Amino acid sequence: MEEMDIDDNSYKKLLTPGGCHRSKQLLKHAVVCLGFLCVVLLAGNIGQFFFYETHCTAVIGVLQTNNNITTQNYEIDSTEKNGVQSMYKYLSVNKNHLEVRMRNLTNEKEELQKDELEVRFRDVTSQRDQLQTQYGTLKNESDQLKTSYDEMKQSFREIVRNHKNFTADANQLQTKYTDLQREKEELRANFTAFVQNTDRLQRTYSSSVRHEKHQLQQSLDIMNKSKSQTENNYKQLLTNYSSLVTDTEKLQKNLNKMTDKVRGMLCPKKWTKFKTSCYFVSTERRNWTESRHACVDEGADLMIIDSHEEQVFVNRLLHKDQNAWIGLTDSVEDGVWMWLDGNTVTTTFWQAEQPNNYGGNQDCGELVQTQSGGEWNDDGCFSKQISICEK
Structure with a gap:
């Protein structure tokens, strides 16, 4: 090449x-x-x-x-x-x-x-x-x-x-x-x-038709008179009903007073009386559901706190730093806390930064004993601790 x-x-x-x-x-x-x-x-x-x-x-x-x-x-x-x-x-x-x-x-x-x-x-x-x-x-x-x-x-x-x-x-x-x-x-x-x-x-x-019209007019006059009498009777019945309602309210008040007296007289042994309710602090540790069943077996339910006086009273029933289940939960709707009777919580005694739903599974409320009158905390319903019943 x-x-x-x-x-x-x-x-x-x-x-x-x-x-x-x-x-x-x-x-x-x-x-x-x-x-x-x-x-x-x-x-x-x-x-x-x-x-x-x-x-x-x-x-x-x-x-x-x-x-x-x-x-x-x-x-x-x-x-x-x-x-x-x-x-x-x-x-x-x-x-x-x-x-x-x-x-x-x-x-x-x-x-x-x-x-x-x-x-x-x-x-x-x-x-x-x-x-x-x-x-x-x-x-x-x-x-x-x-x-x-x-x-x-x-x-x-x-x-x-x-x-x-x-x-x-x-x-x-x-x-x-x-x-x-x-x-x-x-x-x-x-x-x-x-x-x-x-x-x-x-x-x-x-x-x-003219003859029948005359007869119908006479019948209408008779019915108008009957209507007036019926209206008068209805007004009299309304008056009587108002009186009955007033009497019923009075009877209900008397019944409530008698019921309060009966409750004050009939708190069972080991139950503590406050106003018209009786309270019992369990000694056995159970989860929230088991604690409620135990209260129901006693003819009661986990307690509902309606006032500051009741909060201070049940706080005295606990020993120092004890926690006890109460009838408070948001298991129906997360974040909406309700009492067991279906009423929404209005008066609250939560601890600082509570409830926090720590871990995403704290749906039951507990009472924490403190020197200042007690506070609330949210906890897992599976935790085992004492409880407070009310009836």
């Missing part, structure tokens, strides 16, 4: 204007030398022919001189011949390289033509596929049009058949219309007779 690159470069040098000019100069020198040689030989022969006899010595000298010149020219011709042979060999090598390049270019041309043919073949194949697709689409459209034509043809036949039916129905309707017209005339005659009978009945009815 390196030799081919060198020869290619040499060939390129020859093909350049400078290389061609040098080749022409070499050829020109060779032609001049050959011509000069011919002229010298010709001059020698002519000199030999004219001066052979009179100038033998001179001719011999001239011949020797010519012989020397001829020898020199021959040496010059040999050198130029060697150069021409070298040039010929060089051109032969370049020719071989050019032939090799020609074959390579021919192969590349064939490959390019082959690639171009393959591209054209792919294009033709793609066009053929597109044409086939278009043909399939057109065929589908043709089938659809044919189907639509058949449907329209069938619809047209149905329209023609319906038209015939409508024509027959129209003839029947025309016949019925004629019959109705005849019946209309008969009804009009009957209506005229009916109007006449109605007028006669109206005159008869008017006299009887």
Whole structure:
């Protein structure tokens, strides 16, 4: 490959204007030398022919001189011949390289033509596929049009058949219309007779209606008198009802007083009385639900704190730093604290920053014993501790 690159470069040098000019100069020198040689030989022969006899010595000298010149020219011709042979060999090598390049270019041309043919073949194949697709689409459209034509043809036949039916129905309707017209005339005659009978009945009815109206008016007057008496009786009943309500309220107050007296007299053993309620502090530790069940079993429930006095009272029932369950929870709606009787908490005694629902599962309230009168805290309903019952 390196030799081919060198020869290619040499060939390129020859093909350049400078290389061609040098080749022409070499050829020109060779032609001049050959011509000069011919002229010298010709001059020698002519000199030999004219001066052979009179100038033998001179001719011999001239011949020797010519012989020397001829020898020199021959040496010059040999050198130029060697150069021409070298040039010929060089051109032969370049020719071989050019032939090799020609074959390579021919192969590349064939490959390019082959690639171009393959591209054209792919294009033709793609066009053929597109044409086939278009043909399939057109065929589908043709089938659809044919189907639509058949449907329209069938619809047209149905329209023609319906038209015939409508024509027959129209003839029947025309016949019925004629019959109705005849019946209309008969009804009009009957209506005229009916109007006449109605007028006669109206005159008869008017006299009887006036009599009945008079009787109804008398009955209405009697009913109005009865209404007035009924209203008076209703007012009297309302008065009696108000009196009964007042008496009932008085009785309820007396009953409440008696109930308070009974409660004050009947607090069980180990229960502590405060106003009208009894309180019991359990000694067994249970969770909030179990503590409530235990209170219910005693006929009570976890206590409800309604005032500051009651808060201070139950705080005294606990030992120092004790916690006890009370009837306070937000298990129905998170964040809305309610007593077990369903009332919303209004008076509160929460500790600072409480309730905080720590861990997301503190839904029951407890009373924490303090020196200041007790405070509330929210805790997990699963914790086990004592409780306070109230009944």
